[in-house]
Amino acid sequence: MSDHSINVPIGPQHPALKEPESFMLSVSGEKITGVSIRLGYNHRGIEKACEDRSYIQDIYLIERICGICSHSHSTAFIQAVEEIAGLEIPRRAVYIRTLVAELERLHSHLLWLGVAGHEIGFDTLLMYTWRDRESVLDVLAALTGNRVNYGINTIGGVRRDIDAAQLENILKVVDAVEERTKYYIKLATEETTIIQRLSGVGVLTKEDALRLGAVGPTARASGVARDVRKDDPYLAYGELDFKVSTSELSDVYGRTVVRLLELMESFSIIRQVVANMPDGPVSVKAPRKVPAGEALSRYEAPRGEDVHYVRANGTERPERVKVRAPTLANLQSVAKMLEDRYLADTPIIIAAIDPCFSCTDRMIVKDERTGKSGMMNWDELRRYGIEWYRGRGIDTSTLKLALP
Amino acid sequence: MEEEKIIQDIIGEYAFLKDSIRLQRARRIFITVPREQFENVFKNLATTRGFTQLATITGIDTGETFSILYHLATENGIVCTLTTQIPRANPEINSIARFFNGAEIYERELVDLLGICVNGLPKGNRYPLPDDWPDNQYPLRKDWRPEGAPVEPGEE
Numbered sequence: 351m352s353d354h355s356i357n358v359p360i361g362p363q364h365p366a367l368k369e370p371e372s373f374m375l376s377v378s379g380e381k382i383t384g385v386s387i388r389l390g391y392n393h394r395g396i397e398k399a400c401e402d403r404s405y406i407q408d409i410y411l412i413e414r415i416c417g418i419c420s421h422s423h424s425t426a427f428i429q430a431v432e433e434i435a436g437l438e439i440p441r442r443a444v445y446i447r448t449l450v451a452e453l454e455r456l457h458s459h460l461l462w463l464g465v466a467g468h469e470i471g472f473d474t475l476l477m478y479t480w481r482d483r484e485s486v487l488d489v490l491a492a493l494t495g496n497r498v499n500y501g502i503n504t505i506g507g508v509r510r511d512i513d514a515a516q517l518e519n520i521l522k523v524v525d526a527v528e529e530r531t532k533y534y535i536k537l538a539t540e541e542t543t544i545i546q547r548l549s550g551v552g553v554l555t556k557e558d559a560l561r562l563g564a565v566g567p568t569a570r571a572s573g574v575a576r577d578v579r580k581d582d583p584y585l586a587y588g589e590l591d592f593k594v595s596t597s598e599l600s601d602v603y604g605r606t607v608v609r610l611l612e613l614m615e616s617f618s619i620i621r622q623v624v625a626n627m628p629d630g631p632v633s634v635k636a637p638r639k640v641p642a643g644e645a646l647s648r649y650e651a652p653r654g655e656d657v658h659y660v661r662a663n664g665t666e667r668p669e670r671v672k673v674r675a676p677t678l679a680n681l682q683s684v685a686k687m688l689e690d691r692y693l694a695d696t697p698i699i700i701a702a703i704d705p706c707f708s709c710t711d712r713m714i715v716k717d718e719r720t721g722k723s724g725m726m727n728w729d730e731l732r733r734y735g736i737e738w739y740r741g742r743g744i745d746t747s748t749l750k751l752a753l754p
Numbered sequence: 755m756e757e758e759k760i761i762q763d764i765i766g767e768y769a770f771l772k773d774s775i776r777l778q779r780a781r782r783i784f785i786t787v788p789r790e791q792f793e794n795v796f797k798n799l800a801t802t803r804g805f806t807q808l809a810t811i812t813g814i815d816t817g818e819t820f821s822i823l824y825h826l827a828t829e830n831g832i833v834c835t836l837t838t839q840i841p842r843a844n845p846e847i848n849s850i851a852r853f854f855n856g857a858e859i860y861e862r863e864l865v866d867l868l869g870i871c872v873n874g875l876p877k878g879n880r881y882p883l884p885d886d887w888p889d890n891q892y893p894l895r896k897d898w899r900p901e902g903a904p905v906e907p908g909e910e
Contacts, residue, residue: 395893562855576829582833657809657810674810
């Protein structure tokens, strides 16, 4: 066997994977016979840096661990700090944090669906879902001031209140995105190309998922009904009615189904949060120094269980901050999923655990004739796009596809 | 309460843990265990008390010792943090990969960032530091400073 196998390095920089990871695949013909994963290219020493900064500074640093699950990380961290400090945060703050958490899940799962479409050559799905995702990001921007890295959390509560008009707008967007998600569910369950391309690809049996410690949709699609929101309730999840979405399919198709079902649960959770939004203040005063102690916090991020451990030493800086992001737990399952599969399935198998991609928007333009440079805001960017297409004889402004 | 029962059962089996076990809040148990008893207690939790998930492993530089914290969870969301200490002069632990296959990557973090020797860790790629990282440089040790970092007032 080994006489005929060759090693194919994939990464750390690879066009199909938008973040650095290195996979050394042994292949015999087109079949993958062995996998060796090298991680760490993105190690930025954040845990060490946290020890040198105050708790408040750490919130903003930790929020930047990931460009997608930024609220997941900052909430997981802050929950641990608040537990050590013995702070009870106001109910309204709990609900606002929950609201942002589920909006984050919406945009993350929509992003994933688009990436999955892209990896199997279905770029129309990418265009559709990423446009829907924009409407969720707009809501987050209106709510927090930022599309990602929302900066909503602070020790003792949240930094911004929310008004009735914003809540109403959220419901409008949720209604629209839910309609479109129903269409994607119909697409995923009836379109034979999707079903056949994803079924039986990247199989992870229930036994392997348990043995390798898989988390999130990756575990749930292998029939493991694990969800921190249900098993170890935090924020407002103990008071909300929702189901843990699972599938027994154990392949990439199962992971797609689970995420689509989770989107539907998130719409329901957001409606419940909006309907039951308590009145009152959004934060309590927090001390700069946190008494000595330790806490372990868990959070169901869109990609799975996020674990933070914080140890305080009585000063205004933590003694130790430990972060275990969901992708680290899931990458050990990827090697299993790739074994005996075709080399061509590699991108979609890796993408199917939804490894964390960093993303950001806003662009800086430079006019080469005038030398003027500056930021282009969203409206200007949109106008520029419409004009650019008009100049080529295409006018999209009359299409009645607008989301609220 | 399920947590109380778990604690009572553990104390029933290991009476010496009576004063080093605490329930911080619902679903959060913390146990400090002497090094020589660690493997017994760990095996007990992992194989007979329902702690079937390994959330992660945390290593902390605590001066003369290193604290190693194993965060184990049950399917019902109860997390037990089992802490043991090893001497800085001889920082050695045994791998728990035979109980949790997923432990390997967390143990490699202990090796790279704190310089802890993990017996029984299979050969493989290092994690998370680069391949050309200098020897004997362990960033998460408290006395380690990045090269060129500003020295704070009061520090040498």
